Each structure stands twice: as C-alpha cells, then as structure tokens.
Amino acid sequence: MSKETKKRWLRPVISGLLVILILLGLQRLLVPKYMGDTPIEGAMIGEYYDTPKLHDVIFLGDCEVYENISPVDLWRDYGISSYVRGSAQQLTWQSYYLLEDTLRYETPKAVVFNVQALKTEETESEAYNRMTLDGMAWSLSKVKAIQASMGEDESMVEYVFPLLRFHSRYSELTKEDFTYFFHRDVISYAGYYMRVDVKAAGSFPEPRRLSSPSLPENTMEYLDKMRILCKNNGVELILMKAPSLYPHWYEEWDAQIEAYAAQYGLAYYNFLDVTGEIGLDYSMDTYDGGLHLNLSGAQKLAEYFGDLLVSRHHLPDRRGEATYQDYWKEQETHYDEGRNKLIEELKKNEKE
Amino acid sequence: MSFTSYGFIGIICLLTVVYYLIPKQFQWWLLLIASYALYLRAGHGYVYFLLATTIITYLSGVGMKSTRFSKNSQKAVFVLGLLMDLGLLIVMKYTNFLVENLNGILSALHATGRISYFDLILPLGISFYTFMAIGYLMDVRGEKYEPQSNPFRLALFLSFFPAISQGPISRYDELSKTLYGNHTFAWERMKEALLRILWGYFKKLVIADRVAVGLQTMVAAPGDYRGGYVVLAMIFFALQLYADFTGGIDITIGIAKLFGVELVENFDAPYASKSVKEYWRRWHMTMGTWFRDYLMYPLLRAGWMEKIREGVKKKWGKKASKRFTTNLATIIVWLATGIWHGASWNRVLWGLLNCFFIVASVECEPIYSRLDEKTGYRKRKWYPVLAIARTLVVMSVLRMFECFPKAGETLMLLGSLFTTWNYGEVCTIGWLSLGLSKVDYVILAVGVMIVWTVSLCKARGITMKVVSKRSYGLSLGLVMALVIMVLVFGTYGHGYDASAFIYNQF
Known part of the structure; x- marks a missing residue:
C-alpha cells in the first residue's frame, strides 16, 4: 500500500474514531447518573455485574423486593449469600429476562420472585423501563427485554445509543453529571435500597372492584417461562408476596398464585398473612406509610424469611467459607457505613 | 418514511x-x-x-x-x-x-x-x-x-x-x-454529501422543529394569540419554513449525492431578496421555473392570448397589449401556484396577494425609476438593507395565509396587529409562554446566526464543496461540530413529536 493510499484511508478512519470518542464522551455526560439528583433506583441493576457471582439466592421483582429484602441481614443471620435484582416498577418480563441474564453468570440454588408485578400487563412508563433496562449488560436477553418492554414512542436505537434519548438533558446538567462522569458510587447493599426513616402506615383508598378476577395472561405466561427456565437450570423457584400494604393484593390473585404454586410444586409465601409472626409493626417498620419497609422492617423480614429458606429450602450457611467471607465482609462494611450515614442524616434533619 | x-x-x-x-x-x-x-x-x-x-x-x-x-x-x-x-x-x-x-x-x-x-x-x-x-x-x-x-x-x-x-x-x-x-x-463526494446532509438536519432539527413548538401553540389557538403574538408568529414561521424546507432540500441533495446523483439547487438566499419578484426567483426555484416554462410561456404563446393581445393592441397600443397579456398570464400562474400549494381559498388568496405585489412592483417601476433619477435613492448605502427588510416584512405578512388555515382568521389576526396592543406583555412574559424556554431561544438565536454566516460565506463563493476539497481539517471540524449540534441540540427522539417536513404535504 502506497503512502498516499494509506493516508487516504487512515484519515477518515482516524476522523471517524475521533467523532465516536467525542460522542461517547457526550453520551457519558448526558445520561442520567442516578446518584442522588436523579432517582438512585436507576443505578441498581448495573451494580450486580461488579459483584462476585457467589449467590445462592437471587431475588427478582419491583420495589417490594429491593426495599423489603436485605441480603446483608440474611447473611448475618443465616449465612445466606443472596442478591436482589430488582428495580422500580420492574415488570414480570423484565424479571424474566434479568433471570436469563443472571444465569449467564451464575446458577443460584433458588430464585425468589415477588408476585406483585404480575398484575401489570403493560409498560407504564418509559422512565421506569430505562431504570431497569439501561443498567443491564448487553446480551440477547437485554435485547429481548427491551423489545418486550418498549412503549409506542420508544425506539431500540435509543437504548443502543442512549445519547439519542438523553441528548436534551444538556439544559438540566448538574454537578452530579460531572462528578460521576468517570465512576459511580455503589448505592445499593447487594441490591437492597436502605431507608432508616419512619412514617407510620395510614389509611389507603378502598380497593376497586376487579374487572377480571384473574391475573393478566401475558404476565402469567412469563411466570411460567420463569418456572421452566429455573427447572431447566436446576434452580428452585420460590414465589413471595412482600408485606407491603399498598397497592392492594386481592384474594382472587392470591388464590390463583396458590393454585399455580400447588400445580407445579412451588413454594409460595404471602408475607401479608404473617405480619404478626414476622413481628412487623407498621407504625415503626415502614418509611412511607406502609408501602415499603424501612431497615427495621427489612431486618425482621430477613430474620423470618431466612429461617424459611434454611429450614424448608435447605440453603447453606456460607459464613465459614473463605471465598464468601471476603465478599460479604466488604458488603457488611458498606452496609454499616451506609446505615450510620443515613441515621446521622436523619438525626440532623430531625434537629432542623 | x-x-x-x-x-x-x-x-x-x-x-x-x-x-x-x-x-x-x-x-x-x-x-x-x-x-x-x-x-x-x-x-x-x-x-x-x-x-x-x-x-x-x-x-x-x-x-x-x-x-x-x-x-x-x-x-x-x-x-x-x-x-x-x-x-x-x-x-x-x-x-x-x-x-x-x-x-x-x-x-x-x-x-x-x-x-x-x-x-x-x-x-x-x-x-x-x-x-x-x-x-x-x-x-x-x-x-x-x-x-x-x-x-x-x-x-x-x-x-x-x-x-x-x-x-x-x-x-x-x-x-x-x-x-x-x-x-x-469517491471520498470527496461522500464528504460533501455528508456535510450537506448534516447541514440539512441541523436546520430541520435544531431550528425548524424547535421553533415549530412555539408556532404550533399559537396556530392551535389563534384567538388567544393576537397583536404582538402575530409578530412572533411571523418571525417563527419565517424561520420554520426556511429551515424546514431548505433543510429538507439539503438532506435530499446530500442523499442523492451519496449515490453520485446531482440534483438541482432549489434556493438561492431567498431572504436576501430585494423584492417579492426576486424572492420568488430565489425560493423554491424549481417550482418557479416550472411554472415559467410550462405554464407562463405556453400561456403567452397560446392562440387565445394572441387574440387578446391583438384586441388590446388595437385599443391601447403595442406596449399596453404586451403588459396586459403578461399580467394576465402572471395572474393565472399565481392562481395555479396558490392552488398547487393547497386546496383552500386561503392559498388562492395567498397566491393572488403574491401576484398583486409582483404586478404592482412591475407596474410602478417607471414611477420608482423617475424618483430614483431625481433623488438617487437606489444608490444609497442603506437602500439594499431597506429593500431586503421591506421584502421580508411583505413576505412575512403573506406567509400568514400559509401558516393559518382559514382566510378569515388570518385577516383577523393581521388586523389585530393594529388593534391589540399587547406588545409589552409579549416582550416580558408572553415569549416564554409558548412552550419554548430561554435555552431554546438561545439555541435558536445561535442557530440562526450560524445559518446567516453560512449564507454569507456561500455568497462569497465559500461553499461546502470548496471547504470539503480545500481543507481536510476544516471539513472534519465542520462534520464534528454539525454531528454534535444535531445530536445534542436537535429536537428529536423520545418526548418529541418531530414535525413532518412542511413540503411533504404537497
């Protein structure tokens, strides 16, 4: 190849790379960082990829999972190594594809799916889609998750190149966007979103009459796909309903899930039925009036659920195993620091 | 698509x-x-x-x-x-x-x-x-x-x-x-094509679709936006129409160029025109020349037109007969131009008003010439600026018949320019009530400045072709700047309903 030919081809290639580099930089700057100014739930799905894949239990679901289940407490109390793969308004099919995605990295002994999301048959918000899907690592599962989740005005290209979606954030950039240009803080505790404040449960609107007693067909199909996927991978699927008082969980739905679980020999725990046994006090154990538990509530739930997982599902106690100890020691430190910081902030706010 | x-x-x-x-x-x-x-x-x-x-x-x-x-x-x-x-x-x-x-x-x-x-x-x-x-x-x-x-x-x-x-x-x-x-x-052609396409997207997405948001607010409820808002509507529509149509043509010519196909230019700095007639020689030039070659000239050559010419010639002389038939053909052409732009009386009126200004300008030319002989006003430095400003104002008023769908409504809005004295309100808070933020206005202002600068460069022979041939670094810089401006400041994607190109409706 002559020098002139080389130059003719090299110039556009280098120029193209330069353009790509600048665009990648802009993309990094403009995408939401989910570190405080923007809802932090958006950062949680992505954090999974930075952890050692040493989990015996994976929890799947929406806020009822990531705000109620505390893996660090499950570890401390029972030596259960677990992780929550949950995000805001996480839809059933998103949980399914997150399960597919998780199985690319590890094969847990059990997967716990929170059934509340089964009631939602359609994508409700692009912003929630983004918080779940943007954090997923690229794989066929992510592509399928996007395809299944996209609303009418969404486009696959905008998921591939988030700059196209978030370009107009140039007018809302904050210090956070520059601070977290190169790195992100770890904001969850093995997928758990910690809150230490208290807001006692109040009254909720009367539940509306159901137009249909059954849960939507499409979400039940994804539940079935989840069951088959678990079965094919030798993973036990456990169903749970978190002890969140609202949105209302109807008896008809509960009966349907019970019947489904019985049909396939799955365990189903509706924690709303055993709040007394768990020891939940909704005047103290919730931070938003009964929708989600605070740390005190999550610790009680972990103690109760951990016992079930050990006694009925024979999950091993890993506390004596060196490979797990390092990982969980780090998690415990992060958890304690986070809790102390939140308590300090709470005290400071109360004083003010 | x-x-x-x-x-x-x-x-x-x-x-x-x-x-x-x-x-x-x-x-x-x-x-x-x-x-x-x-x-x-x-x-x-x-x-x-x-x-x-x-x-x-x-x-x-x-x-x-x-x-x-x-x-x-x-x-x-x-x-x-x-x-x-x-x-x-x-x-x-x-x-x-x-x-x-x-x-x-x-x-x-x-x-x-x-x-x-x-x-x-x-x-x-x-x-x-x-x-x-x-x-x-x-x-x-x-x-x-x-x-x-x-x-x-x-x-x-x-x-x-x-x-x-x-x-x-x-x-x-x-x-x-x-x-x-x-x-x-050929790299050279590709570069030129890419620059042209990006330039088109810049005009369409950064200017036209951004200003369209404000304009749509006013068009949706014309009764609520009178007086000073009509002035804003005129400015907005002038910007939108220019950026949308010329942007679309830039993309068209650029895409054709990617395949080695050369399309004719359709615009020649129309907003720098000194008269309505000149404006129409520079705006949508292929439509203008089409009407000239395939309607105006055949009309002037038609047998029945010859008869009219002869009849007028007998009564008022040769010069008058020529002027009469030319003006008659001009009226027919502008009726056709109006109706071509849309099946509505608003468009017919718009066509006839354009025709009126063109014919009036031609007919008054002897008066202007005599005045110029006496005062020499056309040689003054300020004359071209004044002539351009005058044409811009006339065209902005005429374009209101394109912008608003009903003729009666348009006339009412134009009348409100003199009857609704809300100019203070428009200048203080009104301009921010149209769905455009201060940042949008800044982007629009910068965008318009860029378009204006490019037009000036083009007038001095510095075209994209010249740039892409002469300096690799400069053309690369332009490509990068355009890509970034379009991608970041463009009005597109989720949450936006980008307007279809205005001329697609024809």
Whole structure:
C-alpha cells in the first residue's frame, strides 16, 4: 500500500474514531447518573455485574423486593449469600429476562420472585423501563427485554445509543453529571435500597372492584417461562408476596398464585398473612406509610424469611467459607457505613 | 418514511454500502427498488397513483414520437397523456375542495341536500412527480430530448426516493445525466454529501422543529394569540419554513449525492431578496421555473392570448397589449401556484396577494425609476438593507395565509396587529409562554446566526464543496461540530413529536 493510499484511508478512519470518542464522551455526560439528583433506583441493576457471582439466592421483582429484602441481614443471620435484582416498577418480563441474564453468570440454588408485578400487563412508563433496562449488560436477553418492554414512542436505537434519548438533558446538567462522569458510587447493599426513616402506615383508598378476577395472561405466561427456565437450570423457584400494604393484593390473585404454586410444586409465601409472626409493626417498620419497609422492617423480614429458606429450602450457611467471607465482609462494611450515614442524616434533619 | 427517522438513516447507510458493492450497471436498479420499497412503506395505496402516472407518461412519451402515428394522433397522445397526469392530481387533490365549495353554495341557497365527501387519499409527493411528468411530456413534445424508451428508467426518474416527497422538481434532461450513471466511490463526494446532509438536519432539527413548538401553540389557538403574538408568529414561521424546507432540500441533495446523483439547487438566499419578484426567483426555484416554462410561456404563446393581445393592441397600443397579456398570464400562474400549494381559498388568496405585489412592483417601476433619477435613492448605502427588510416584512405578512388555515382568521389576526396592543406583555412574559424556554431561544438565536454566516460565506463563493476539497481539517471540524449540534441540540427522539417536513404535504 502506497503512502498516499494509506493516508487516504487512515484519515477518515482516524476522523471517524475521533467523532465516536467525542460522542461517547457526550453520551457519558448526558445520561442520567442516578446518584442522588436523579432517582438512585436507576443505578441498581448495573451494580450486580461488579459483584462476585457467589449467590445462592437471587431475588427478582419491583420495589417490594429491593426495599423489603436485605441480603446483608440474611447473611448475618443465616449465612445466606443472596442478591436482589430488582428495580422500580420492574415488570414480570423484565424479571424474566434479568433471570436469563443472571444465569449467564451464575446458577443460584433458588430464585425468589415477588408476585406483585404480575398484575401489570403493560409498560407504564418509559422512565421506569430505562431504570431497569439501561443498567443491564448487553446480551440477547437485554435485547429481548427491551423489545418486550418498549412503549409506542420508544425506539431500540435509543437504548443502543442512549445519547439519542438523553441528548436534551444538556439544559438540566448538574454537578452530579460531572462528578460521576468517570465512576459511580455503589448505592445499593447487594441490591437492597436502605431507608432508616419512619412514617407510620395510614389509611389507603378502598380497593376497586376487579374487572377480571384473574391475573393478566401475558404476565402469567412469563411466570411460567420463569418456572421452566429455573427447572431447566436446576434452580428452585420460590414465589413471595412482600408485606407491603399498598397497592392492594386481592384474594382472587392470591388464590390463583396458590393454585399455580400447588400445580407445579412451588413454594409460595404471602408475607401479608404473617405480619404478626414476622413481628412487623407498621407504625415503626415502614418509611412511607406502609408501602415499603424501612431497615427495621427489612431486618425482621430477613430474620423470618431466612429461617424459611434454611429450614424448608435447605440453603447453606456460607459464613465459614473463605471465598464468601471476603465478599460479604466488604458488603457488611458498606452496609454499616451506609446505615450510620443515613441515621446521622436523619438525626440532623430531625434537629432542623 | 421520514428523513428524520432512525430507520431511514439506517436504510441510507445500508443502501450506500450496497450501492458501491454491486456491479455498476445495477446501481440504478437498486435506486429504483429502494425508491418503490420506501414509497410502499409510506402507504400501500399511494403506489397505484405513482405507477399510473409513470405508465401514462411513458406511453404518452413513446406514443407521441411513434412514426406509426400521424401528426394529429401524436398530438392527441400528448394531450391525452397531459390531461390524464393532470387529471389524477386534480381528482386526488381538489375533489373534496370542490365538494366543500358546492356544499357552501347549497347552504347559501338554503338547499337541504349536501354532497358527501369522497374518501380520497393524497398520494405522497403527487404534486412533485406529476409536475415532473408534465415537464417531461412537454419537453419531449417540444423536441428538447428523445423520450425514454426504458419504462423502468422513467419510473426511477419519477420516483427517485430522496426527492419524491418535497422536490426539487427535476427536469429529465438534467437528472438523467447522473441518475443512471455508473458511479465509483469517491471520498470527496461522500464528504460533501455528508456535510450537506448534516447541514440539512441541523436546520430541520435544531431550528425548524424547535421553533415549530412555539408556532404550533399559537396556530392551535389563534384567538388567544393576537397583536404582538402575530409578530412572533411571523418571525417563527419565517424561520420554520426556511429551515424546514431548505433543510429538507439539503438532506435530499446530500442523499442523492451519496449515490453520485446531482440534483438541482432549489434556493438561492431567498431572504436576501430585494423584492417579492426576486424572492420568488430565489425560493423554491424549481417550482418557479416550472411554472415559467410550462405554464407562463405556453400561456403567452397560446392562440387565445394572441387574440387578446391583438384586441388590446388595437385599443391601447403595442406596449399596453404586451403588459396586459403578461399580467394576465402572471395572474393565472399565481392562481395555479396558490392552488398547487393547497386546496383552500386561503392559498388562492395567498397566491393572488403574491401576484398583486409582483404586478404592482412591475407596474410602478417607471414611477420608482423617475424618483430614483431625481433623488438617487437606489444608490444609497442603506437602500439594499431597506429593500431586503421591506421584502421580508411583505413576505412575512403573506406567509400568514400559509401558516393559518382559514382566510378569515388570518385577516383577523393581521388586523389585530393594529388593534391589540399587547406588545409589552409579549416582550416580558408572553415569549416564554409558548412552550419554548430561554435555552431554546438561545439555541435558536445561535442557530440562526450560524445559518446567516453560512449564507454569507456561500455568497462569497465559500461553499461546502470548496471547504470539503480545500481543507481536510476544516471539513472534519465542520462534520464534528454539525454531528454534535444535531445530536445534542436537535429536537428529536423520545418526548418529541418531530414535525413532518412542511413540503411533504404537497
């Protein structure tokens, strides 16, 4: 190849790379960082990829999972190594594809799916889609998750190149966007979103009459796909309903899930039925009036659920195993620091 | 498929790669297939009309040159082809306008019956490809060139996808030079094409679609936005129309250039015109020259016009007869231009008002000349600026008939300029109540400055072609700047409903 030919081809290639580099930089700057100014739930799905894949239990679901289940407490109390793969308004099919995605990295002994999301048959918000899907690592599962989740005005290209979606954030950039240009803080505790404040449960609107007693067909199909996927991978699927008082969980739905679980020999725990046994006090154990538990509530739930997982599902106690100890020691430190910081902030706010 | 959709951009990238990989003799076939595939995607029903026009034009073109036909038969074939092409356009575009007016007459006569509207679709780009077909037939008839013997080649001429939805209205002899050629990949041409496309997207997405948000607010509730808001509407519409249409044409010309096809320019700094007549020589030039060559000149040469000319000549002399027939032809041309832009009385009025300013300017020219002889005002430094400003104001007022759909409403709004004194409110809080933020206004201002600077450079001969040839670093810098500006400051994507190109509706 002559020098002139080389130059003719090299110039556009280098120029193209330069353009790509600048665009990648802009993309990094403009995408939401989910570190405080923007809802932090958006950062949680992505954090999974930075952890050692040493989990015996994976929890799947929406806020009822990531705000109620505390893996660090499950570890401390029972030596259960677990992780929550949950995000805001996480839809059933998103949980399914997150399960597919998780199985690319590890094969847990059990997967716990929170059934509340089964009631939602359609994508409700692009912003929630983004918080779940943007954090997923690229794989066929992510592509399928996007395809299944996209609303009418969404486009696959905008998921591939988030700059196209978030370009107009140039007018809302904050210090956070520059601070977290190169790195992100770890904001969850093995997928758990910690809150230490208290807001006692109040009254909720009367539940509306159901137009249909059954849960939507499409979400039940994804539940079935989840069951088959678990079965094919030798993973036990456990169903749970978190002890969140609202949105209302109807008896008809509960009966349907019970019947489904019985049909396939799955365990189903509706924690709303055993709040007394768990020891939940909704005047103290919730931070938003009964929708989600605070740390005190999550610790009680972990103690109760951990016992079930050990006694009925024979999950091993890993506390004596060196490979797990390092990982969980780090998690415990992060958890304690986070809790102390939140308590300090709470005290400071109360004083003010 | 819109020029601004991700899918379209993806298809163009793919087509460009395939175009230069396949044997050169198949390149125009690929363009034909792509043109029809994209046209089908726009709507299945549209394609029958495009096919019909193509078949009629092909048969008429070949027929009128066939030695098997007598001279009279050849003329009949030409007239028939012309009437059928035009008939399709008239039926599809103006039938319901006719029904609307007939119902209006019935209502005025207090008659009980009403004519039902027809369920007609307006095929995409029908006004453009019909004009191209008519131009082709008239040129063949006038022996400007031989008819195309390959129907598929003619089909490509009429359906070439970058230009079908908003022009330019190409002439067969010009377009055919590069449309069917065997093209080799050339970096220089690609660079030039890319710059042109990006420049088009900049105008469309950064300026036109941004200003459209504010304009739509006012158009949706004209009763709420009078007085000073009408001035804003004039400015907004002037910006939107220019950026949208010239941006669309830039993208069209750029895409054609990717395939080595050269399309004619459609604009020549129209907002720098010193008169309405000059404006129309610089705006949508291919439409202007089409009306001139295929309507104005044939009208002036028509037998009945000759008779009128003779009649006027006998009464008022030769000079007056020439002026009379020219003005008569101008009125007919502007009636046609108005109705071509849209089937509504608003458009007819708009056309006639444009005509009025053009004819008045021509008729008053002797007065202006005498005044200039006495005062020399045309030689003053400020005169060109004043003339440009005057034309901008006149055109902005006339464009209100394009912007608002009803003639009565438009007149009411123009009247409110003098009756509703809310200019203070518009300048303080009103301008921020139209859906545009301060940041939007800053981006618009910078965008307009950039467009203006580029126009000045172009006037001094510094075109994109020159830039892309002379300095690699500068053209790279321009590409990067345009990519970044379009991607970051463009009005597109989730949460935006990008307006379709305004001229797509014709």
